[in-house]
Amino acid sequence: MRILGIDTSGKVAAAALYDTEAQCLLGQQVVYTKRTHSQVILPLAERLLADTGLTWQEIDGLSAAKGPGSYTGLRIGIAAVKAMAYALQIPCAGVSTLEGLAWQNLAWNGIICSVMTARQSLVYAGIYESDGSVIRTIQPDRILPVAELDQLLETLEKPVLLTGDGAEQLEEKSWLKVASPATRLQNGTGICLAVQDGTRWISPDVLMPEYLQLVKAEKDLQDKKAAK
Structure with missing residues (x-):
């Protein structure tokens, strides 16, 4: 199965193409x-092909970063994957x-903390464990203060x-090791590898972004209600 994965969640735009049969x-x-x-993002994908x-017809599945990350970037990536999945009639x-x-960072054997800047002193973070072949979730994604994440990392098996x-x-x-520049920012590869077992495929109509925090319009509405 050939999987095209795209990530538009941050300042990096990325597309990767993975063959599950060849594991390449x-x-x-x-x-x-x-x-x-x-x-x-679409010119990147077309250049990759x-x-x-x-050709597009030789792609069997599409995968996208669904968040957290940039609201606008996520909407663009999700919309692109949905449109392509509808047009090609393939799962996403x-x-x-x-x-x-x-x-x-699958080659790391042990605990991995993925952390992205959110706003002010907040970050998005998820805790995972790698055995060199599979990633499993230790603590689900959430948004929290940097100081709180520092305390959380102290409780984990080390190194991280x-x-x-x-x-x-x-x-x-x-005992905190920072990933190399090659794998520190989103590159699309992980978006492909995460779905290679085929258990996550869905129809494009149910693919939605997950922000982990309110978008600006929702925050403004919440603030207005609180001020009344």
Whole structure:
């Protein structure tokens, strides 16, 4: 099965193509950009297909980062995958951005903390464990203060691998290892690997982003209600 995975959850736009039968990453396109993801992600995917000599009709499944992350970026990525899945009549899947970051670091044997910047002193974080072949969730994704995450990490089996753009916000400790630049930011590979067992496929109509916090319009409405 050939899986095209895309991630538009942060400042990096990424697309990766994985062959489950060959257990091979066929290609990858990643760009750190200030342009909107709507301008970047489809050209990235098309370039990836051109480089591998494949057509859209040879893709068997589509996977997207569903959050947390940039509200706008996530909506763009989810909308693109839904549209492609409808057009190609193939299944799709949504993967936690944080879980995808953990899968990118599958070679690490032990605890992985995926952490992304949220707002002010808050971060998104998920705790995972890798045995070198499979990632399993230890603590589900949530949004919390950096100081609280620091305390949580103290309770975990050590060493811990940190990955994601929020890794450097945490206090330096000898047992905290930061992932290499090649796997620290979203690259699309983990979004493919997370769905390779085929258990997560869904129809595009039920694929939705998961933000972990209220969007701005919801926050404003909540504030107005609280002020009354």
